[in-house]
Amino acid sequence: MNLRRYTLLACGVALGWASPARAFSLGVEAGASRVADQGEPGANLSVRVGLGLPTPGLHVQPELAIAYARYATADWASASVGGSVTAGDRVRPGAYAHVGYARVIGDVTAGPTWDVGGLVELSVVPLVRLGLRAGWSALPTGDGVLGAGLGVTMGF
Secondary structure (H helix, E strand, C coil), rough: CCHHHHHHHHHHHHHHCCCCHEEEEEEEEEEEEEEECCEEEEEEEEEEEECCEEEEEEEEEEEEEEEEEEEECCEEEEEEEEEEECCCCCEEEEEEEEEEEECCCCCCEEEEEEEEEEEEEECCCCCCCEEEEEEEEECCCCEEEEEEEEEEEEEC
């Protein structure tokens, strides 16, 4: 085969791999949260990187999430793996869950964390979705956190 055939083959494989049914995605979300027992309000920011899996009727998205939360008494950083499952085309209701590791920035307090919640996404254009997420998180200190955020997810 010559160079042109290899180039065409490589382009075909790349386009097939990055189809909307199996697209890489990058999501950013900002929101507010409250430590349940203490009533302490906070702000959070998260970034998610995922890969959509081709499943009939559902949008399954395994993902890696990195998050930062700021409260009056402590700042938290976390890394977790999990995913989301949504259904629909233009409007996608669904659920998400992650497990991971969280740490107080500048302190030794650290340990496992998890979150679960619901979401609704709206497809604005084919590979851009706006979303609302709300859920519950558990911190290594044993505290629970209720949070909600708005975000945007782009597929590639």
